[in-house]
Amino acid sequence: MTMTKRALITGITGQDGSYLAELLLDEGYEVVGMVRRSSTVTFERIAHLQDRIATVQGDLLDQASLIDLLRTHRPQEVYNLAAQSFVQTSFGQPVLTGDVTALGVTRLLDAIRIVDPEIRFYQASSSEMFGKVVEVPQRETTPFYPRSPYGVAKLYGHWITVNYRESYDLHASSGILFNHESPRRGLEFVTRKISNAVAKIKLGRATELRLGNLEAKRDWGFAGDYVRAMYLMLQQDSPDDYVVATGETYSVRQFCEVAFGHVGLDWEEFVVIDEAFYRPAEVDLLVGDPAKAHATLGWQPEVGFEDLVTMMVDADLALLSGRLDSIH
Numbered sequence: 001m002t003m004t005k006r007a008l009i010t011g012i013t014g015q016d017g018s019y020l021a022e023l024l025l026d027e028g029y030e031v032v033g034m035v036r037r038s039s040t041v042t043f044e045r046i047a048h049l050q051d052r053i054a055t056v057q058g059d060l061l062d063q064a065s066l067i068d069l070l071r072t073h074r075p076q077e078v079y080n081l082a083a084q085s086f087v088q089t090s091f092g093q094p095v096l097t098g099d100v101t102a103l104g105v106t107r108l109l110d111a112i113r114i115v116d117p118e119i120r121f122y123q124a125s126s127s128e129m130f131g132k133v134v135e136v137p138q139r140e141t142t143p144f145y146p147r148s149p150y151g152v153a154k155l156y157g158h159w160i161t162v163n164y165r166e167s168y169d170l171h172a173s174s175g176i177l178f179n180h181e182s183p184r185r186g187l188e189f190v191t192r193k194i195s196n197a198v199a200k201i202k203l204g205r206a207t208e209l210r211l212g213n214l215e216a217k218r219d220w221g222f223a224g225d226y227v228r229a230m231y232l233m234l235q236q237d238s239p240d241d242y243v244v245a246t247g248e249t250y251s252v253r254q255f256c257e258v259a260f261g262h263v264g265l266d267w268e269e270f271v272v273i274d275e276a277f278y279r280p281a282e283v284d285l286l287v288g289d290p291a292k293a294h295a296t297l298g299w300q301p302e303v304g305f306e307d308l309v310t311m312m313v314d315a316d317l318a319l320l321s322g323r324l325d326s327i328h
Contacts, residue, residue, distance in 0.1 A: 004308040006030040008075040009084030010108070011058065012053070015184040016124070019044035020079060022225040025052055027231070032073045034058040034082065042313055045184050059102030066111040071149030077234050079122045080108055083154070087128060088188070090150035091280055095285070102152035102160075109164040109172065120234040125160040126173040127219070127245070127286045128155040137219075140176065140241055142151040158241075165239055165306060173233040178219040178245035180226040190252060191220065191312065192260050199316035201270055202263040208270050212277030214253040221289045222303035222311075223248045234296040245288025246301050258309040263317070 012033030015056055018088045021031050028258050031053040033046065043050065056073065058065040070078075083101040084090065090097040105123060107314070112119045130138045131147035146152045158174050165172040185192035190211065200206035221244075229244040253267075260267035293299045 004030055005077065005112055006032060006073065006075045007077040007079060008032045008034060008073060009070070009081060009115060010034045010058070011080070011124075012055070013043055013045055014155060014252055015045065015125040015186070015223050016180070016227055017079075017226045018049070018184055019060050019182070020081070020230060021046060021049055021053055021225055023231055025049070029077075030054075032075060034069060053233070060100050060107060060265070061220065063107040063111060063252045065225060066108055067115055070111055070115040071082070071278060074116070074183040075119060076114075077120045077122070078108070078112065078233075079124075079230060080105060081124045083124065084150070087148045087150045088277075090148050090153070094149035097149045098153045098156070099151065102156035105157035106160050109160060109170070112122065112170065113164065113168050117168060120239075121161070121170060121172040122230050122234055123157055123159040123174040125161075125176045125241070126151065126177055127288060129155045129158060129245075130286060133285060136285060137245075137247065137287045138243065140292055141302055160171045161259070162241070164326075171239045173236070173239040174241040175226075176241060176243045176288070177226055177229075178221065178243070178286060179295070180221045180244075181225040181312065182223040183312050183319075184223070185312070190314075191309075194252075194255055195312035196316045196320075197270075198259045198263060198265070198313050199320045201260075201265065202317065204318055205320070206273050209255075209256075209276040210272045210277065211236075211252060212272075212274065214252055214271075217249045217251045217285045219245045219247070220255070220305060220308060221301050222308050225301040225303055228299060229293055229299045241293050241295070242293045242297065243290055244293055244299070245290045246305070247288060247290055248286035249285065249307060250305055255279065256305055256309050259313050262310045262313050292306060295320065 058069045084097040128151035132145040181191040197209040256267040
């Protein structure tokens, strides 16, 4: 009789956490989700999973809570998805971003080292670590040049994961994920901001969409595809780091074209350029080379760019017109 695997997910209430929880449940795992004690915890992304997962309190700022959580629940796998994850916010809250997104990884890795070094660990690294890119496309060997406090903090988290892997022989892997979106994306992210505004404009509830740099290009994929790569990394015999991306890049302008075009509108009639949304240091072009993930993990993205954009617009139309009561 095989023992049921148990996985701990930090950041389970976020976009990636909700999709990963679904995938692990489908794989037969017991899923434990860590949430911070907060007056504004939102469970809307995992509401449909509440009777199938355990949610427990813990905080990346408090190592004692992490040690206690690991000792109590004894997971075989830990997926660290929790972070202050909004780039724009990191410029206004750089110290908090560093404490959570950088040092929080150290606290969790050290808790694993203390409690059970056999735990397999996944760190959510980010394409924002490449920042001012020195080669196109970006791969695992591309030098990093982060351009935001968020990118810098993620880079610390990435290298401390490598350090613990090499120092303590932990099965610790990092996924350098390029932008991945879905109907569950937060409204503060430009992709969901666009899809939500398109739905509002189409339904007559808004008349304009204010955006910053339309020429910024990103490698956009579907979050549901990307969590499958996370899972596959922890099933490998040896830990390693992987770029997870589509290998294609599109501008914010192209995202707008597809989104507005899907509902029969001309984006140029509604989009207003607002310099308030420009970043102090902009990242202009990110596009990943997922060859290693293809070859080693057998991973391939299944949802293309246009399907992703139209999926998000359709979901926001359904949500705003009352055909859905949540973002699932």
